[in-house]
Amino acid sequence: MSTTTQAPETTRTGLLLRVLPVGMYAGRSRALVERSFLVNRRTWLQVVSGFFEPLFFLFGLGFGFGKLIGDVVGPGGETISYVAYVAPALLAASAMNGAVYDATFNLFFKLKYAKLYDAVLATPLGPLDIAIGEITWALIRGALYGTGFLTVMLGMGLLTSPWAVFALPAAILIAFAFGALGMACTTFMRSWHDFDLVQLALVPMFLFSTTFYPITVYPGAVQFAVKCFPLYHAIEVMRALCTGYVDASIVGHLAYFVVMALVGVVVASRRLGKLLLA
Amino acid sequence: MRPAIVPDVVAETAVRDGGLVRARGLTKQFGDFEAVRGIDLDVEPGEAFGFLGPNGAGKSSTMRMVSCVSPRTGGDLTVLGMDPRTQGPDIRARLGVVPQQDNLDNELTVRQNLHIYGRYFGLSKAHVRAKAVELLDFAQLTDRADAEVEPLSGGMKRRLTIARSLINDPELLLLDEPTTGLDPQARHLLWDRLFRLRQQGVTLIITTHYMDEAEQLCDRLVVMDGGKIVAEGSPGELIARYCSREVLELRFVTDKPDAAAAEGLADRIEVLPDRLLLYTSDGEASLAAAHQRGLAPASSLVRRGTLEDVFLRLTGRTLVD
CATH class of the missing domain: 3.30.70 (Alpha-Beta Plaits)
Structure with missing residues (x-):
């Protein structure tokens, strides 16, 4: 029997690693994902419950409200039902909520109370492995929810374009970006009180980022502010893909999330390093 | 059972670098506070080396630097012949660390704790499965293998933490106050286990403020006070010199x-x-x-x-x- 405890020498290059201090990455974040699977195997009910929240919203707002509102103007100027208008936005919002929840509350608990990462860092794993491992788990969970939600949309005839096959990968990118940024924010939090700020950011973003009505209802200055919110871009992407009115602007929206994800991962792993490797 | 270390490898490392751990003028600063103020250390393969000192003497800070989870502020440090600053993951792959406070994974069972920790080291599932059985026996936790971690007694948690630190067959085991807070039975059981490891050739570095523990376990020790080493020698030598x-x-x-x-x-x-x-x-x-x-x-x-x-x-x- 032999032990191979040498950290693999591969995957130590690339843009991300050049802006991070050496020794922060062992290329073994998969082990942390494996841990998450093991833990959640015992609490699967809690995992499943996350699937229903966006569905409740879809039925409550789509059908309840939709009856009241009737048809609306879609992204391509076409007439669509209100439920078809709201559903892609709810998909985007649930990608955001799920990722942020995992990267803030769950991470903070493991960081400050369970002392999980103190134990992990005594092994070859570094802060970047932790950041990637934890975000990956959040994405796997998010992908499961996204698949469920899209399946329901398909069943309700709300996916009217072949572009919709890209909705799931787009949801994963959006979740990645929110998760990474949420994780970066968590590393600055001192106590549970600071999480009120997370709610303070998420709730208005959910309500005002064109989730329920088009951006044209706002005056110019407010429109500009809304366009700064990440959720606005997520909703634009989702609405375009689900209805099939895709144009070049989608590249800009996606680029927003690529940058957000990179900044989030770099800040999160640097800060984790500072906190844990003092 | 495989021997815990491959003596040739250790010997070779030692010849090359003159010790498993070598520090010269090592310092650690937290803001304005200087926790470690320029210490020299040489830990030889196979020995049990002790850090003695009151609370706040700089023992734990030194241990954290050696375990590559705390960057040094100044001076030189090599562990297993490598520099923690640039080769942290490679060094940590060959270390076992028992921290002062148990940080077991409370969301997992006893066996899963060992299993997943082995996976962090990149060990295969089959290897880890077999190793966990061996370590559960070593830590006398076989009948609690599938129990939750939280309700275990302090002694059991400590034993599990030590078992966990051995999952990668470390060449160097770092124990930070291994028996603090344990009852006499639990302490003696732990000492017995540490003795066995030493006989297998594992190098131990132990911090403690229990003198009997240091006399029992350490071949050589340093006394730290105020971030500095104030004395060094075997327990017998120190008694002869200072008492x-x-x-x-x-x-x-x-x-x-x-x-x-x-x-x-x-x-x-x-x-x-x-x-x-x-x-x-x-x-x-x-x-x-x-x-x-x-x-x-x-x-x-x-x-x-x-x-x-x-x-x-x-x-x-x-x-x-």
């Missing part, structure tokens, strides 16, 4: 101890509120001489000089924190 073979304790109940009357009876006399401590090579002879001089203690005790005497002499009797 005396025997200590005569004269206890006074009513009167204040008359230090002047005892002058010259021993190499060194320490005056405590209720006692005189006479550091001498022959306690009985000093006691007889004290009686002759008319000293009338309420009780007297002749005992061997211990590491505790050394420790108190070097680090003082004042409370540190």
Whole structure:
């Protein structure tokens, strides 16, 4: 029997690693994902419950409200039902909520109370492995929810374009970006009180980022502010893909999330390093 | 069972670098506070090396630097011949770390704790599965293998933490106050396990403020105080150098101890509120001489000089924190 405890020498290059201090990455974040699977195997009910929240919203707002509102103007100027208008936005919002929840509350608990990462860092794993491992788990969970939600949309005839096959990968990118940024924010939090700020950011973003009505209802200055919110871009992407009115602007929206994800991962792993490797 | 280390590899490492751990002028600073103020260290393969010192002496900071989870502020440090600054993951792959506070994974069972920890080291599932069985037996936790971690006793958690640190067959095991807070039975069981590891050739670095523990376990130790090393040697050497073979304790109940009357009876006399401590090579002879001089203690005790005497002499009797 032999032990191979040498950290693999591969995957130590690339843009991300050049802006991070050496020794922060062992290329073994998969082990942390494996841990998450093991833990959640015992609490699967809690995992499943996350699937229903966006569905409740879809039925409550789509059908309840939709009856009241009737048809609306879609992204391509076409007439669509209100439920078809709201559903892609709810998909985007649930990608955001799920990722942020995992990267803030769950991470903070493991960081400050369970002392999980103190134990992990005594092994070859570094802060970047932790950041990637934890975000990956959040994405796997998010992908499961996204698949469920899209399946329901398909069943309700709300996916009217072949572009919709890209909705799931787009949801994963959006979740990645929110998760990474949420994780970066968590590393600055001192106590549970600071999480009120997370709610303070998420709730208005959910309500005002064109989730329920088009951006044209706002005056110019407010429109500009809304366009700064990440959720606005997520909703634009989702609405375009689900209805099939895709144009070049989608590249800009996606680029927003690529940058957000990179900044989030770099800040999160640097800060984790500072906190844990003092 | 595979031997815990491959002696050739260790020997080779040692020849190349002159020690498993080598520090020169090592410092650690937290803001304005200097926790470690320039220490030199050489830990040889196969030895059990101890850090002794009061709380806040810099033991844990030193341990964290050696375990590559705390970057040094200054000086040189090599562990297993590598620099923690650039080769942290490679070094940590060959270390076992038992932190001061158990940080077991409370969301997993006893066995899963070992299993997933092995996976962090990149060990195969099959290897980890077999190794976990072996380590559960070593830690006497086989019948609790599938239990939750949270309700385990302090001693069991400690044993599991030590078992976990051995999952990668480390060449160097770092134990930060391994028996603090344990009852005597649990301590002795742990000592027994650490003895076995040493016999298998695992190099141990232990911090403690229990003198009996240091005497039991360590071949060589350093006493730290205020971030510096104030003494170094084997327990016997330190006792010979900083204490005396025997200590005569004269206890006074009513009167204040008359230090002047005892002058010259021993190499060194320490005056405590209720006692005189006479550091001498022959306690009985000093006691007889004290009686002759008319000293009338309420009780007297002749005992061997211990590491505790050394420790108190070097680090003082004042409370540190």
